[in-house]
Amino acid sequence: MSALAHVGSASAAPTPGAADETAKRGRFLPYLLLLPGGLWLIIFFVVPLVQLFTVSLQSRFPEYPGYYYRDVNVKNYWSALTEFAPHFGRSLLFAGLATFFAFCLAYPLAYAMAFKAGRWRGLMMICVIAPFFTSFILRTIAWRQILADEGPIARIANALHLLPNGHITETWIAVVAGLTYNFLPFMVLPIYASLERADPRVIEAGGDLYANGFTTFRTVTLPMSMPGVLAGTLLTFIPAAGDYVNAELLGSDRSTKMVGNVIESQFFKVPDGYPTAAALSFTLMALILGMVFLYARKFGTEDLL
Amino acid sequence: MAKGGFREAKGDLRIEDVTKSFGDFTAVDDLTLVVPRGSFFALLGPSGCGKTTTLRMVAGLEQPTRGRILIGDTDLTGSRPYERPVNTVFQSYALFPHLTVRDNVAFGPKRRGEKDAQRLADEALNLVQLPHLASRKPTQLSGGQQQRVAVARALVNRPEVLLLDEPLGALDLKLRRQMQVELKRIQTEVGLTFIHVTHDQEEAMTMADTVAVMNLGRIEQMGPPAQMYDLPSTAFVANFVGQSNLGQGRITGRDGDFVVVDVNGSTVKIPSARCAVTSGEVLFGIRPEKVHLARSSDIDAAIRDRKVAFGDDMRATVLDVSFIGVATQYLVRVPSGATWSVYEQNLDVDPIDLKPGDPVWLEWDPAHAFGVAADGTPIPGITPAPGQDAP
Incomplete structure (x- = not known):
């Protein structure tokens, strides 16, 4: 907008011919630059999304399994939601728990990296990022060994009689642990960035103005890092809510399935599951969009976002 | 807690x-x-x-x-x-x-x-x-x-x-x-x-x-x-608080309330009360606005009379003239090789007719001079240039 307005005023320059020429070029240049990205978005995001939406409203031919006709069958949504409501609940609950634990682990880590690490900061940063060099699937499978019944964690927990059924794997604990682990870097990095950017003098000012260490943290440091916390929680919660790998590899067959697992099985394994899978995908997207919107409205002020 | x-x-x-x-x-x-x-x-x-x-x-x-x-x-x-x-x-x-x-x-x-x-x-x-x-x-x-x-x-x-x-x-x-x-x-x-x-x-x-x-x-x-501006007690203060023209010298004697100092062949005086050392090496100092310029070509009897009124003098060569408005700043080279600066208030509207290279006489009232210990912190080149007071 502002670029256009600027170019518009330039066309009123004293040499009309040359100015017009530049103005014309300048007017179209921003759109030209937008074109590749815009096309990419249209072809690989908007079109599939519309496609998915139409699929979610299709009806199937009762006598020909696997065949569908175009329709506005809202019942798909209703049946998907009633049947898989527990999975939705689990998705949001597990993602919420994972986000909470990731925050609890990430904040002290990011704080230490930003303020206390000194020359170890680079090494700590590498340790946070290093897991990305290995496959997500492999790392998740590795957690099955860590949490296995014969592993040290399960043994200690069992020795202390903390586990009602003797396992960690195939329980919600394993799924939440996996989610927390897998998305932890996405929480650490934004928080670290916002803490690192904070002027240490501002934190000192808290102490100078009669706030002790804890009060300074509560009233100065934490609010100043809120943009990072907001970004970190969104970057953790959104993918965690749609995740199915952790529930697949670390969870059990029934009690820990999340929406992602249902969508995956409806799409690939259940005959006639396409509309249900599409309806679930759409509902999940709308749900997350709505929650993110409310969350950002509540915690992010305009100058923080 | x-x-x-x-x-x-x-x-x-x-x-x-x-x-x-x-x-x-x-x-x-x-x-x-x-x-x-x-x-x-x-x-x-x-x-x-x-x-x-x-x-x-x-x-x-x-x-x-x-x-x-x-x-x-x-x-x-x-x-x-x-x-x-x-x-x-x-x-x-x-x-x-x-x-x-x-x-x-x-x-x-x-x-x-x-x-x-x-x-x-x-x-x-x-x-x-x-x-x-x-x-x-x-x-x-x-x-x-x-x-x-x-x-x-x-x-x-x-x-x-x-x-x-x-x-x-x-x-x-x-x-x-x-x-x-x-x-x-x-x-x-x-x-x-x-x-x-x-x-x-x-x-x-x-x-x-x-x-x-x-x-x-x-x-x-x-x-x-x-007080600090008028009488700096160290070479560092003389240079850091305002500008000072400094000259390395040696105390040669006394003249009433003054000590007599030889600065590269020029004999100058410092009030005893304003001199931090009593014998030997001394750093002679005078503030730029306390120094006046007299054209060498005009050194006739009249100027000589005025010079007596001023007290001390020293030969110098103009290096640079900058017009500031309220004052004109001259950079001059004194016999020791150091660069001194002189502020002349523009009280009249006389055109400035001094050019770089012109020989001049510097004159000042010895009551304004001060002496600080020559040892101690090194001062940058003993040649205070404009702007050096605020590094």
Whole structure:
């Protein structure tokens, strides 16, 4: 907008011919630059999304399994939601728990990296990022060994009689642990960035103005890092809510399935599951969009976002 | 611990034998200083001289390696910043970006459990003439406005000592002048002890009752600005506080109340009371505005008469002439090879007819000369050039 307005005023320059020429070029240049990205978005995001939406409203031919006709069958949504409501609940609950634990682990880590690490900061940063060099699937499978019944964690927990059924794997604990682990870097990095950017003098000012260490943290440091916390929680919660790998590899067959697992099985394994899978995908997207919107409205002020 | 033991303390700020080392580096070296209650005190020095470290130790943001810091009879050494009746205006202002201007100012009173923190904040904002910006965020303010908020945020607590860490460094010249006057007015109005750290000698002299010049972690000289300017006691102060024309010399004798000094073949006099050394090597000094130029071609009887009235003289060659407006600054080469500067007030509208290369006579009243010890801190080339006073 502002670029256009600027170019518009330039066309009123004293040499009309040359100015017009530049103005014309300048007017179209921003759109030209937008074109590749815009096309990419249209072809690989908007079109599939519309496609998915139409699929979610299709009806199937009762006598020909696997065949569908175009329709506005809202019942798909209703049946998907009633049947898989527990999975939705689990998705949001597990993602919420994972986000909470990731925050609890990430904040002290990011704080230490930003303020206390000194020359170890680079090494700590590498340790946070290093897991990305290995496959997500492999790392998740590795957690099955860590949490296995014969592993040290399960043994200690069992020795202390903390586990009602003797396992960690195939329980919600394993799924939440996996989610927390897998998305932890996405929480650490934004928080670290916002803490690192904070002027240490501002934190000192808290102490100078009669706030002790804890009060300074509560009233100065934490609010100043809120943009990072907001970004970190969104970057953790959104993918965690749609995740199915952790529930697949670390969870059990029934009690820990999340929406992602249902969508995956409806799409690939259940005959006639396409509309249900599409309806679930759409509902999940709308749900997350709505929650993110409310969350950002509540915690992010305009100058923080 | 959670309550935070705020310590009431009233009286003069006393820094006793304080040393602060960072590893091998001694930032502040055995410093002793008394700042009388209610005075405007300036710590002046080049960067790295230890002035900010001194300030941070008073604030409690650093702890001294040795020595004590007291306000009145209360020993504050070792106490935390939030326990001290001291507030700081930081160089970067350090306003809380997530709070409005009013909440920034009310932060201190709230922490101390004041019931009408908001009213106190509004009063403080009135004092710095910003009540209309109370509900803005700091990022929406200009540098000068942020600076005033920072002052209000510290002042609202009525601290026993207010510390200003180069608070005007980030402002442009005009705004800086305006804020200097403003800060002085506020200080007079509230009557608190202000300690102002700066590397700008003009700023220190404009505002402070007492200036302490720091160098290499020690105080070189301390006193009222006019006195310090008139009679610097070390070569460093002579160069750092204003400009000085200096000449390496040797005391050859006495002449009544004066000592006679030979500076590269020119015989000059220094009042005995203004000379820090009594024999041997001495650094002769005279302020640029105390020196007058006389054209060599006019050295006839009339000029000779005037010269007698002035007292001392020295031959020189003009190097550069710059017209400043109220004055003209001449850079001249004296026989020792050093470059001196001379300020001539433009009292008349005579055209300036001196050019580089012209021979001139420098004349001054020996009562204005001063002598400092020739040893001690090396001074850059003994050739003070313009701008060297504010590195």
